[in-house]
Amino acid sequence: MGKHPNDRLQGTLDLLVLRSLAARGALHGYGITIHIQSVAGEALRIEEGSLYPALHRMTQEGWISAKWGVSENNRRARYYSITASGRKQLVLERQRWDELTGAVARVLELA
Protein backbone atom coordinates (compact mmCIF):
# COMPACT_ATOMS: atom_id res chain seq x y z
CA MET A 1 0.00 0.00 0.00
CA GLY A 2 1.36 3.38 -0.96
CA LYS A 3 2.42 4.64 2.44
CA HIS A 4 4.19 7.94 2.56
CA PRO A 5 7.45 7.49 4.50
CA ASN A 6 6.72 10.77 6.28
CA ASP A 7 3.51 9.44 7.72
CA ARG A 8 4.90 9.64 11.23
CA LEU A 9 1.69 8.85 13.03
CA GLN A 10 1.48 5.45 11.43
CA GLY A 11 5.23 4.94 11.50
CA THR A 12 5.39 5.62 15.22
CA LEU A 13 2.82 2.97 16.02
CA ASP A 14 4.69 0.51 13.79
CA LEU A 15 7.90 1.38 15.58
CA LEU A 16 6.37 0.86 19.03
CA VAL A 17 4.76 -2.45 18.06
CA LEU A 18 7.91 -3.82 16.40
CA ARG A 19 10.06 -2.76 19.33
CA SER A 20 7.64 -4.35 21.84
CA LEU A 21 7.56 -7.63 19.93
CA ALA A 22 11.34 -7.63 19.54
CA ALA A 23 11.70 -7.14 23.28
CA ARG A 24 8.97 -9.42 24.56
CA GLY A 25 8.54 -12.18 21.96
CA ALA A 26 5.02 -13.24 21.01
CA LEU A 27 2.23 -11.03 22.36
CA HIS A 28 -1.46 -10.69 21.64
CA GLY A 29 -2.96 -7.30 20.86
CA TYR A 30 -3.89 -6.52 24.42
CA GLY A 31 -0.44 -7.66 25.58
CA ILE A 32 1.13 -5.12 23.21
CA THR A 33 -1.10 -2.37 24.59
CA ILE A 34 -0.21 -3.26 28.17
CA HIS A 35 3.48 -3.51 27.43
CA ILE A 36 3.65 -0.09 25.79
CA GLN A 37 1.50 1.40 28.53
CA SER A 38 3.64 -0.06 31.31
CA VAL A 39 6.90 1.13 29.75
CA ALA A 40 5.79 4.53 28.54
CA GLY A 41 3.38 5.41 31.32
CA GLU A 42 0.32 7.60 30.98
CA ALA A 43 2.04 10.22 28.84
CA LEU A 44 1.88 7.97 25.78
CA ARG A 45 -1.36 6.20 25.17
CA ILE A 46 -1.69 4.23 21.98
CA GLU A 47 -5.06 4.32 20.35
CA GLU A 48 -6.35 0.80 20.94
CA GLY A 49 -8.80 0.82 18.04
CA SER A 50 -6.09 1.61 15.51
CA LEU A 51 -3.74 -1.05 16.90
CA TYR A 52 -5.53 -3.94 15.22
CA PRO A 53 -5.62 -2.47 11.71
CA ALA A 54 -1.93 -1.72 12.18
CA LEU A 55 -1.24 -5.32 13.22
CA HIS A 56 -3.21 -6.56 10.24
CA ARG A 57 -1.32 -4.30 7.86
CA MET A 58 2.05 -5.24 9.33
CA THR A 59 1.18 -8.92 9.01
CA GLN A 60 0.47 -8.33 5.33
CA GLU A 61 3.78 -6.52 4.93
CA GLY A 62 5.44 -9.58 6.42
CA TRP A 63 6.98 -7.69 9.33
CA ILE A 64 5.14 -9.71 11.94
CA SER A 65 3.52 -13.13 11.89
CA ALA A 66 0.28 -14.07 13.59
CA LYS A 67 -0.50 -17.40 15.22
CA TRP A 68 -3.49 -18.53 17.24
CA GLY A 69 -2.68 -19.57 20.79
CA VAL A 70 -4.26 -19.66 24.21
CA SER A 71 -4.37 -16.52 26.33
CA GLU A 72 -3.65 -16.27 30.06
CA ASN A 73 -7.38 -16.53 30.76
CA ASN A 74 -7.72 -19.63 28.56
CA ARG A 75 -9.22 -18.00 25.53
CA ARG A 76 -8.19 -18.28 21.91
CA ALA A 77 -5.93 -15.35 21.14
CA ARG A 78 -3.89 -14.28 18.16
CA TYR A 79 -0.24 -13.98 19.13
CA TYR A 80 2.01 -11.76 17.08
CA SER A 81 5.77 -12.13 16.77
CA ILE A 82 8.36 -10.20 14.81
CA THR A 83 9.87 -11.68 11.63
CA ALA A 84 13.33 -11.21 10.13
CA SER A 85 12.04 -8.57 7.74
CA GLY A 86 10.28 -6.95 10.71
CA ARG A 87 13.63 -6.60 12.47
CA LYS A 88 15.04 -4.87 9.40
CA GLN A 89 12.01 -2.58 9.34
CA LEU A 90 12.51 -1.85 13.04
CA VAL A 91 16.05 -0.62 12.37
CA LEU A 92 14.76 1.52 9.51
CA GLU A 93 11.86 2.99 11.48
CA ARG A 94 14.17 3.72 14.37
CA GLN A 95 16.57 5.61 12.10
CA ARG A 96 13.69 7.68 10.74
CA TRP A 97 12.48 8.38 14.23
CA ASP A 98 15.94 9.49 15.35
CA GLU A 99 16.25 11.72 12.29
CA LEU A 100 12.88 13.29 12.95
CA THR A 101 13.35 13.91 16.66
CA GLY A 102 16.90 15.09 16.04
CA ALA A 103 15.68 17.60 13.49
CA VAL A 104 12.92 18.85 15.81
CA ALA A 105 15.42 19.12 18.66
CA ARG A 106 17.83 21.17 16.53
CA VAL A 107 15.05 23.57 15.55
CA LEU A 108 14.06 23.96 19.20
CA GLU A 109 17.66 24.65 20.26
CA LEU A 110 18.12 27.35 17.63
CA ALA A 111 14.79 29.07 17.91
Added chain:
Amino acid sequence: MSLMNRMWNTLRSNSLQRELDEELSLHLDLRAQELERAGMNAEEARAAATRQFGNTTLETERMRKMDIAAWMETLLKDLRYASRQFSRNPVFTAVAVLSLAIGIGANTAVFSVLNATMLKALPVRDPQELVNQLARATGADVSLGLLIDGEQSARLFGTANAPRIAPADDRH
Protein backbone atom coordinates in the same frame (compact mmCIF):
# COMPACT_ATOMS: atom_id res chain seq x y z
CA MET B 1 0.99 -12.48 3.38
CA SER B 2 0.88 -13.79 -0.15
CA LEU B 3 -1.44 -12.72 -2.94
CA MET B 4 -3.42 -15.95 -2.50
CA ASN B 5 -3.95 -15.13 1.15
CA ARG B 6 -5.21 -11.68 0.31
CA MET B 7 -7.60 -12.98 -2.31
CA TRP B 8 -8.75 -15.57 0.15
CA ASN B 9 -9.29 -12.87 2.78
CA THR B 10 -11.46 -10.81 0.47
CA LEU B 11 -13.56 -13.87 -0.31
CA ARG B 12 -13.88 -15.43 3.11
CA SER B 13 -14.72 -12.15 4.79
CA ASN B 14 -17.09 -13.95 7.14
CA SER B 15 -14.53 -16.12 8.86
CA LEU B 16 -12.07 -13.23 8.84
CA GLN B 17 -14.73 -11.12 10.51
CA ARG B 18 -15.27 -13.83 13.15
CA GLU B 19 -11.57 -14.00 13.89
CA LEU B 20 -11.37 -10.25 14.23
CA ASP B 21 -14.43 -10.18 16.45
CA GLU B 22 -12.84 -12.82 18.63
CA GLU B 23 -9.62 -10.86 18.84
CA LEU B 24 -11.34 -7.59 19.66
CA SER B 25 -13.69 -9.12 22.22
CA LEU B 26 -10.73 -10.70 24.02
CA HIS B 27 -9.10 -7.29 24.15
CA LEU B 28 -12.23 -5.70 25.61
CA ASP B 29 -12.68 -8.50 28.17
CA LEU B 30 -9.09 -8.30 29.36
CA ARG B 31 -9.30 -4.53 29.62
CA ALA B 32 -12.58 -4.75 31.53
CA GLN B 33 -11.05 -7.31 33.91
CA GLU B 34 -8.16 -5.00 34.59
CA LEU B 35 -10.47 -2.07 35.28
CA GLU B 36 -12.52 -4.25 37.61
CA ARG B 37 -9.42 -5.18 39.53
CA ALA B 38 -8.74 -1.46 39.83
CA GLY B 39 -12.08 -1.08 41.58
CA MET B 40 -14.79 -0.48 38.97
CA ASN B 41 -17.96 -2.52 38.97
CA ALA B 42 -18.49 -4.89 36.04
CA GLU B 43 -20.82 -2.63 34.10
CA GLU B 44 -18.66 0.46 34.44
CA ALA B 45 -15.58 -1.51 33.53
CA ARG B 46 -17.15 -2.83 30.31
CA ALA B 47 -18.37 0.61 29.29
CA ALA B 48 -14.98 2.15 29.99
CA ALA B 49 -13.16 -0.58 28.05
CA THR B 50 -15.44 -0.09 25.06
CA ARG B 51 -15.04 3.68 25.24
CA GLN B 52 -11.29 3.38 25.40
CA PHE B 53 -11.23 1.05 22.43
CA GLY B 54 -13.27 3.21 20.09
CA ASN B 55 -15.36 2.22 17.11
CA THR B 56 -14.89 -1.51 16.51
CA THR B 57 -17.08 -1.74 13.44
CA LEU B 58 -15.15 1.06 11.82
CA GLU B 59 -11.87 -0.67 12.59
CA THR B 60 -12.87 -4.05 11.19
CA GLU B 61 -14.28 -2.32 8.12
CA ARG B 62 -10.98 -0.54 7.70
CA MET B 63 -9.16 -3.87 7.81
CA ARG B 64 -11.43 -5.41 5.19
CA LYS B 65 -10.86 -2.45 2.88
CA MET B 66 -7.15 -2.89 3.41
CA ASP B 67 -7.34 -6.46 2.12
CA ILE B 68 -9.36 -5.52 -0.95
CA ALA B 69 -7.14 -2.54 -1.73
CA ALA B 70 -4.00 -4.63 -1.36
CA TRP B 71 -5.41 -7.34 -3.59
CA MET B 72 -6.46 -4.92 -6.32
CA GLU B 73 -3.11 -3.21 -6.18
CA THR B 74 -1.26 -6.49 -6.65
CA LEU B 75 -3.55 -7.42 -9.50
CA LEU B 76 -2.87 -4.07 -11.16
CA LYS B 77 0.87 -4.51 -10.72
CA ASP B 78 0.70 -7.95 -12.31
CA LEU B 79 -1.24 -6.60 -15.28
CA ARG B 80 1.26 -3.79 -15.75
CA TYR B 81 4.11 -6.26 -15.52
CA ALA B 82 2.45 -8.53 -18.08
CA SER B 83 1.91 -5.73 -20.59
CA ARG B 84 5.52 -4.59 -20.12
CA GLN B 85 6.77 -8.10 -20.82
CA PHE B 86 4.55 -8.30 -23.89
CA SER B 87 5.87 -5.08 -25.38
CA ARG B 88 9.41 -6.24 -24.67
CA ASN B 89 8.89 -9.48 -26.72
CA PRO B 90 6.69 -8.41 -29.65
CA VAL B 91 7.40 -11.60 -31.66
CA PHE B 92 6.42 -13.84 -28.78
CA THR B 93 3.32 -11.73 -28.18
CA ALA B 94 2.32 -11.91 -31.86
CA VAL B 95 2.76 -15.70 -31.93
CA ALA B 96 0.80 -16.13 -28.71
CA VAL B 97 -2.03 -13.85 -29.85
CA LEU B 98 -2.12 -15.45 -33.30
CA SER B 99 -2.24 -19.03 -31.98
CA LEU B 100 -4.98 -18.05 -29.56
CA ALA B 101 -6.93 -16.36 -32.35
CA ILE B 102 -6.55 -19.31 -34.73
CA GLY B 103 -7.43 -21.77 -31.96
CA ILE B 104 -10.57 -19.90 -30.99
CA GLY B 105 -11.53 -19.35 -34.64
CA ALA B 106 -11.07 -23.00 -35.61
CA ASN B 107 -13.02 -24.16 -32.59
CA THR B 108 -15.89 -21.83 -33.41
CA ALA B 109 -15.96 -22.93 -37.05
CA VAL B 110 -15.97 -26.65 -36.23
CA PHE B 111 -18.62 -26.19 -33.61
CA SER B 112 -20.87 -24.17 -35.92
CA VAL B 113 -20.78 -26.95 -38.52
CA LEU B 114 -21.33 -29.73 -35.99
CA ASN B 115 -24.10 -27.77 -34.34
CA ALA B 116 -25.94 -27.21 -37.59
CA THR B 117 -25.50 -30.74 -39.02
CA MET B 118 -25.54 -33.04 -36.01
CA LEU B 119 -26.84 -31.36 -32.88
CA LYS B 120 -29.71 -29.16 -33.95
CA ALA B 121 -33.02 -30.83 -34.89
CA LEU B 122 -34.17 -30.29 -38.46
CA PRO B 123 -36.63 -27.39 -38.72
CA VAL B 124 -39.69 -29.60 -39.28
CA ARG B 125 -42.37 -31.02 -37.06
CA ASP B 126 -41.48 -34.52 -35.63
CA PRO B 127 -38.07 -34.79 -37.33
CA GLN B 128 -37.73 -38.46 -36.27
CA GLU B 129 -40.52 -39.36 -38.73
CA LEU B 130 -38.84 -37.70 -41.66
CA VAL B 131 -38.29 -39.83 -44.77
CA ASN B 132 -36.32 -39.09 -47.88
CA GLN B 133 -38.43 -39.67 -50.93
CA LEU B 134 -36.70 -40.41 -54.21
CA ALA B 135 -38.15 -41.27 -57.56
CA ARG B 136 -37.48 -44.99 -57.61
CA ALA B 137 -36.65 -45.45 -61.26
CA THR B 138 -34.05 -42.74 -61.64
CA GLY B 139 -32.92 -41.96 -58.15
CA ALA B 140 -33.33 -38.30 -59.11
CA ASP B 141 -35.01 -35.61 -57.04
CA VAL B 142 -38.71 -35.82 -56.61
CA SER B 143 -40.70 -33.59 -58.93
CA LEU B 144 -43.28 -31.12 -57.73
CA GLY B 145 -46.12 -33.35 -58.94
CA LEU B 146 -44.92 -36.32 -56.98
CA LEU B 147 -44.45 -34.17 -53.95
CA ILE B 148 -48.00 -32.88 -54.15
CA ASP B 149 -49.25 -36.42 -54.68
CA GLY B 150 -47.41 -37.51 -51.61
CA GLU B 151 -48.84 -34.75 -49.53
CA GLN B 152 -52.36 -35.39 -50.73
CA SER B 153 -52.22 -39.04 -49.83
CA ALA B 154 -51.88 -37.86 -46.29
CA ARG B 155 -52.47 -41.30 -44.86
CA LEU B 156 -48.85 -42.00 -45.69
CA PHE B 157 -47.14 -38.71 -44.96
CA GLY B 158 -48.02 -35.87 -42.63
CA THR B 159 -46.61 -33.02 -44.63
CA ALA B 160 -44.37 -32.83 -47.65
CA ASN B 161 -41.42 -30.60 -48.02
CA ALA B 162 -38.59 -30.41 -50.49
CA PRO B 163 -35.29 -28.65 -50.28
CA ARG B 164 -35.17 -28.52 -54.07
CA ILE B 165 -37.87 -28.93 -56.62
CA ALA B 166 -36.80 -30.44 -59.92
CA PRO B 167 -37.51 -28.27 -62.99
CA ALA B 168 -40.80 -28.98 -64.75
CA ASP B 169 -39.30 -30.60 -67.87
CA ASP B 170 -37.55 -33.17 -65.72
CA ARG B 171 -40.87 -34.74 -64.81
CA HIS B 172 -41.16 -38.47 -65.31
